[in-house]
């Protein structure tokens with residue numbers, strides 16, 4: 020299939036592009052790389068696939084530009100994720116939310132109609148349920164009140180989709196996402212911002228008494244539900260919840276993050292925020308039955324996984340967060356060590372080796388130990404990197420905060436002792452690092 024993903028540089032969109040490529044589809048993306056959060060993060064999100072995916076850097080508020088990107092391209096489906104996200108900022112800038120999320124969606128729908136795209140899958144939100152008391156939320160509940168411009172804009176976008184199905188026979192599917200988390204999560208969202216603040220010893224702001232409840236959904240589960248829509252042949256216009264169908268209070272969430280980090284939070288209590296709903300809770304029986312949606316990641320597994328990716332406790336190996344941190348610190352957001360040589364396959368061993376060497380040797384230069392250690396995490400290979408680490412250990416300089424024998428053990432863990440042994444070393448080191456709070460924030 021040929022697929023267009025709008026918002027393809029964002030948190031969910033960039034994962035979706037990768038998932039679609041993995042499923043063998045041809046993919047294009049639209050994104051304006053705006054500064055709702057650091058655009059360097061969005062550049063890093065697309066770095067891994069931009070060689071394979073044409074990215075239209077346009078604003079979806081510009082209807083002509085959207086039409087030019089869509090018409091004549093023979094897309095089989097559009098995943099429309101580009102939007103101004105977040106409840107609280109929408110209260111300060113309602114017009115921006117209305118323009119982007121309603122007019123922007125209209126431009127995409129119109130382009131789909133004129134470009135004969137048969138399928139339009141749109142990211143909606145659990146916030147459309149407002150403060151309904153009937154739990155869990157079912158798709159067929161009457162929605163009588165939303166309590167933020169963001170929620171109103173998402174509900175309006177759903178309505179526009181239903182118009183286009185009814186009037187023009189366009190298949191539209193709205194997916195109501197329930198707080199999504201995982202690697203690359205938006206920095207404004209609670210899991211990300213709390214993890215970072217707790218890790219850095221800064222206070223976190225807890226709005227309300229901690230009893231608000233959310234249905235948190237792991238990114239891999241969302242992707243499974245989203246891509247299932249590519250083969251959905253049910254009602255021409257339909258709506259599905261995508262959540263985990265389990266709720267966690269804010270206090271429980273903070274405790275989980277504290278556990279995963281091995282650090283206590285400094286909590287500043289604030290009053291409830293206008294626009295925030297007390298609870299979100301998805302009934303997913305319809306998605307299970309009709310889409311085959313099957314979420315598997317409990318929050319008790321997902322949070323440690325998120326923390327493990329965000330704070331590198333690693334004694335070697337590569338994490339995406341680490342690669343981003345390295346390249347942003349050392350080279351701005353277009354690091355050669357993340358770039359594929361023109362015309363080369365980025366996944367080939369040769370290319371991965373070149374990137375590792377750039378990071379481990381040439382680019383480390385005289386910037387000192389910290390840079391070399393980052394370069395180590397960037398590397399997936401052993402070889403030269405291991406040798407440079409051995410040098411580090413010999414010179415008795417600290418390695419991930421370890422000295423002497425411990426540093427040597429950490430170096431050994433990165434090469435040469437077979438998978439099992441290496442794995443054992445790494446988990447011991449990670450555990451010790453967590454206990455002694457040695458690690459680096461790597462977002």
Ligand SMILES: NC(=O)c1ccc[n+]([C@@H]2O[C@H](COP(=O)([O-])OP(=O)(O)OC[C@H]3O[C@@H](n4cnc5c(N)ncnc54)[C@H](O)[C@@H]3O)[C@@H](O)[C@H]2O)c1
Nearest residue numbers: 026028029030031050051078079101102142144196198199
């Ligand atoms: N993350 C969640 O928990 C969650 C929950 C419910 C719904 N959603 C919805 O899912 C979608 C993706 O959310 P996300 O968390 O990945 O957010 P995100 O901000 O990371 O991604 C949105 C992307 O859209 C792009 N974009 C915004 N305005 C644009 C414009 N005018 N023109 C072109 N591109 C534009 C942004 O640059 C960004 O890359 C959004 O529609 C959001 O409302 C997300």
